[in-house]
Amino acid sequence: MTTALAEERRDARADGAAPPRRRHALDLDDFSRDEITGLLDSADAMRELLRRSIKKAPSLRGKVILTLFLEPSTRTRVSFEQAGKMLSADVINISGSGSSAEKGESLLNTALTLQAMRADLLVVRSPHSGAPYFLARNLDRMGVVNAGDGRHAHPTQALLDLMTMRRSLGDLAGKRVVIVGDALHSRVARSDVFGLRALGASVTLCGPPTLLPLDLLRGGGAGVPAAGIPGVSVEHDLDRAIADADAVIALRIQQERQEAGALPGMREYTRRWQVTEARYRKAKPGALLMHPGPMNEGIEIASSLAHAPGALIEEQVTNGVAVRMALLYQLLTGEREGGEA
Amino acid sequence: MSAAICIRGARVIDPASGEDSVRDLFIRDGLIAGAPETPPDGAVTLEGAGLVASPGFIDLHAHLREPGFEDKESIETGTAAAAAGGFTTVCAMPNTSPAIDSAAVVEFIARRAREAGPVRVLAFGAVSKGRAGLELTDMEELARAGVVGFTDDGSPVATGRLMQAALLYAGELGLPVMDHCEDHSITAGLGINEGPTASRLGLAGYPSAGEESIIARDIALLSLVGGRFHAAHVSTAGGVEMIRAAKRRGLAVTAEVTPHHLTMTDEWALGAGAATAGVAAPLTAAAYDARAKVSPPLRSAADRDALAEGLRDGTLDAVATDHAPHTFGDKAVPFDEAAVGLSGLETAFGSLMSLVRVGALDLPALIARLTVGPASVLGERFAGLASLAVGSPADVVLFDPDERWEVDASRFASKGKNTPLDGLTLQGRVKATIAGGEIAFGGPAR
Numbered sequence: 001m002t003t004a005l006a007e008e009r010r011d012a013r014a015d016g017a018a019p020p021r022r023r024h025a026l027d028l029d030d031f032s033r034d035e036i037t038g039l040l041d042s043a044d045a046m047r048e049l050l051r052r053s054i055k056k057a058p059s060l061r062g063k064v065i066l067t068l069f070l071e072p073s074t075r076t077r078v079s080f081e082q083a084g085k086m087l088s089a090d091v092i093n094i095s096g097s098g099s100s101a102e103k104g105e106s107l108l109n110t111a112l113t114l115q116a117m118r119a120d121l122l123v124v125r126s127p128h129s130g131a132p133y134f135l136a137r138n139l140d141r142m143g144v145v146n147a148g149d150g151r152h153a154h155p156t157q158a159l160l161d162l163m164t165m166r167r168s169l170g171d172l173a174g175k176r177v178v179i180v181g182d183a184l185h186s187r188v189a190r191s192d193v194f195g196l197r198a199l200g201a202s203v204t205l206c207g208p209p210t211l212l213p214l215d216l217l218r219g220g221g222a223g224v225p226a227a228g229i230p231g232v233s234v235e236h237d238l239d240r241a242i243a244d245a246d247a248v249i250a251l252r253i254q255q256e257r258q259e260a261g262a263l264p265g266m267r268e269y270t271r272r273w274q275v276t277e278a279r280y281r282k283a284k285p286g287a288l289l290m291h292p293g294p295m296n297e298g299i300e301i302a303s304s305l306a307h308a309p310g311a312l313i314e315e316q317v318t319n320g321v322a323v324r325m326a327l328l329y330q331l332l333t334g335e336r337e338g339g340e341a
Numbered sequence: 342m343s344a345a346i347c348i349r350g351a352r353v354i355d356p357a358s359g360e361d362s363v364r365d366l367f368i369r370d371g372l373i374a375g376a377p378e379t380p381p382d383g384a385v386t387l388e389g390a391g392l393v394a395s396p397g398f399i400d401l402h403a404h405l406r407e408p409g410f411e412d413k414e415s416i417e418t419g420t421a422a423a424a425a426g427g428f429t430t431v432c433a434m435p436n437t438s439p440a441i442d443s444a445a446v447v448e449f450i451a452r453r454a455r456e457a458g459p460v461r462v463l464a465f466g467a468v469s470k471g472r473a474g475l476e477l478t479d480m481e482e483l484a485r486a487g488v489v490g491f492t493d494d495g496s497p498v499a500t501g502r503l504m505q506a507a508l509l510y511a512g513e514l515g516l517p518v519m520d521h522c523e524d525h526s527i528t529a530g531l532g533i534n535e536g537p538t539a540s541r542l543g544l545a546g547y548p549s550a551g552e553e554s555i556i557a558r559d560i561a562l563l564s565l566v567g568g569r570f571h572a573a574h575v576s577t578a579g580g581v582e583m584i585r586a587a588k589r590r591g592l593a594v595t596a597e598v599t600p601h602h603l604t605m606t607d608e609w610a611l612g613a614g615a616a617t618a619g620v621a622a623p624l625t626a627a628a629y630d631a632r633a634k635v636s637p638p639l640r641s642a643a644d645r646d647a648l649a650e651g652l653r654d655g656t657l658d659a660v661a662t663d664h665a666p667h668t669f670g671d672k673a674v675p676f677d678e679a680a681v682g683l684s685g686l687e688t689a690f691g692s693l694m695s696l697v698r699v700g701a702l703d704l705p706a707l708i709a710r711l712t713v714g715p716a717s718v719l720g721e722r723f724a725g726l727a728s729l730a731v732g733s734p735a736d737v738v739l740f741d742p743d744e745r746w747e748v749d750a751s752r753f754a755s756k757g758k759n760t761p762l763d764g765l766t767l768q769g770r771v772k773a774t775i776a777g778g779e780i781a782f783g784g785p786a787r
Contacts, residue, residue: 030625130676134675137626149543
């Protein structure tokens with residue numbers, strides 16, 4: 001049944017003009033193939049800067065970037081900070097503890113205050129899904145970058161995954177990527193899926209039925225129309241899923257999932273879904289093995305693999321800085337390096 | 342003493358008598374009157390041509406927030422919102438502070454309602470002391486003070502054992518037990534239906550089973566011990582089906598449904614305009630719209646349509662708003678931290694008219710679910726509130742079923758501006774509300 005209310009909403013949508021130049025980076029779902037490719041090209045160039053002895057370019061001099069991390073993080077926060085500083089932006093870090101958030105000031109008031117200080121960009125990490133969207137629609141001058149929101153999205157992690165894969169595999173169109181583990185609670189998995197889809201790769205999600213967003217992938221229960229995201233499939237058996245894969249991304253498994261009753265036990269999880277050497281051999285020769293970190297070695301990934309030559313886990317960290325440099329550059333200058341003049 | 346009122350030439354729809362005819366309607370001394378031989382001096386005339394006059398709407402379920410949460414709503418602003426929405430009777434929920442668990446609070450509410458104006462406020466008492474889910478309230482004392490039923494709304498009746506006792510004890514007093522059917526052992530997140538939209542947004546969902554399991558429990562207990570069970574804000578197709586089956590068995594179960602569950606789906610959390618784009622489409626900055634966060638959550642399109650069918654066939658006796666006003670700050674936070682509920686009294690009728698326009702039910706049936714339906718849930722002694730028979734209390738609403746108007750929440754009489762309908766256009770508008778013979782909203786003076 002189509003109600004009149006639904007019609008009203010369609011009208012409202014039709015009125016919406018084409019989006020202006022990108023001000024926010026909230027998830028990869030609204031990035032086109034060209035935009036991602038341009039960013040990755042730019043990131044490859046930025047990576048060269050990282051190899052120099054003087055790691056500094058003047059591109060973002062006079063720009064102010066704030067990082068607001070309301071959840072513990074080391075690598076992502078430091079990665080953004082380094083990325084900003086290498087491009088000569090002023091980077092100010094605000095953490096949850098010691099900030100006004102602890103005094104009960106709302107996230108909105110904090111963000112409005114920061115905007116009034118004329119910062120150019122807010123990089124935000126929040127335990128609440130959607131917090132960057134909430135900020136983006138309430139801030140009229142300051143751009144917002146999502147550095148991870150709850151279990152929803154982590155677009156810069158996905159960009160660095162894409163960069164890492166592209167540097168090893170070349171064009172990702174037609175490649176098959178397996179994501180193993182707790183995709184339901186994983187913001188990395190969600191963003192990886194959208195980024196990989198944009199570049200034409202297919203994705204198989206593999207894990208226990210209690211830890212996969214099955215209603216999203218297959219359509220919901222009774223009466224819910226089949227939803228699904230084209231090119232994304234589910235396979236619970238890791239041995240089958242991994243066969244002939246071009247890349248494998250193992251996700252961190254959280255101890256609290258077992259406590260919440262979503263898993264029988266770590267021993268059972270390890271037996272069925274750990275990326276072991278034997279399983280890894282079933283993937284394509286030279287297949288990539290990645291992990292967003294921090295790893296539980298011996299749980300989702302065999303210890304022997306975590307440090308093996310094929311594993312790109314440290315490479316991912318380096319690429320993380322480069323890809324964030326590219327993104328900050330694009331958002332704050334409105335130009336695209338490696339793209340049109 | 343209220344003046345005499347004459348409504349000229351309106352289409353009079355009175356579900357209690359089955360009347361649907363164009364005529365004049367007279368009000369005198371607070372009651373529906375017969376046609377006078379000569380117009381009384383000082384009579385107020387309301388032009389009714391092109392409009393519909395019906396008994397005033399009765400809302401079984403509104404959060405008036407007073408005492409305790411007057412920054413969200415007061416009885417004065419809540420009843421003004423009711424009048425603006427065509428409601429002449431509202432039932433106040435007991436999740437106030439203190440809860441409505443003593444005669445003193447019931448009497449306080451009655452006094453504040455008298456001071457506020459002519460809209461009739463009826464109170465539901467709490468099932469358990471302090472709504473703590475442990476001990477029954479002094480139900481007979483509350484009944485003598487005037488409560489019309491019992492509920493721990495906002496929370497379910499905490500245990501099956503407590504529900505069993507409540508049905509028995511309230512049943513002996515002739516009063517219904519209204520339950521907010523939510524199984525906390527199943528519901529992980531309050532504000533969004535478990536399904537593709539929740540998964541897309543990375544939010545913990547509240548599946549249909551979280552409602553259905555408590556409806557099943559309560560129906561089983563009702564068939565065990567008797568009494569009267571009223572299911573609050575039914576939101577699921579499965580819930581409708583269980584209630585339909587229980588009614589067929591002759592059990593004393595009644596049920597209500599909200600305008601928002603009848604007209605919106607969980608996709609409204611994606612933000613205005615995104616509902617038809619599907620879950621694979623990119624999110625916009627409008628996503629995570631906390632104004633569409635309600636409890637129980639907005640469900641799927643299939644649930645919405647099953648609710649409309651349940652309303653049409655009478656499985657669902659009444660439309661009730663679950664009017665839940667909140668402050669700006671309660672909603673100006675990330676979705677999973679936002680308060681649940683929407684401010685619904687002033688948009689209920691305009692929303693519901695969309696059901697008539699798409700043919701889900703006809704106008705007299707809709708009016709019945711806003712008048713005789715809720716009156717029957719309250720019991721025989723309230724039948725007069727839903728009747729235009731001569732001698733009935735003069736509770737009347739006059740509305741234009743076709744007028745289009747843009748919702749502007751900033752102009753609500755309610756303190757609660759929290760609605761996802763803000764800025765959208767509804768069709769169907771209340772023009773005047775008369776409660777107890779007094780003009781409570783609209784009319785020639787405005």
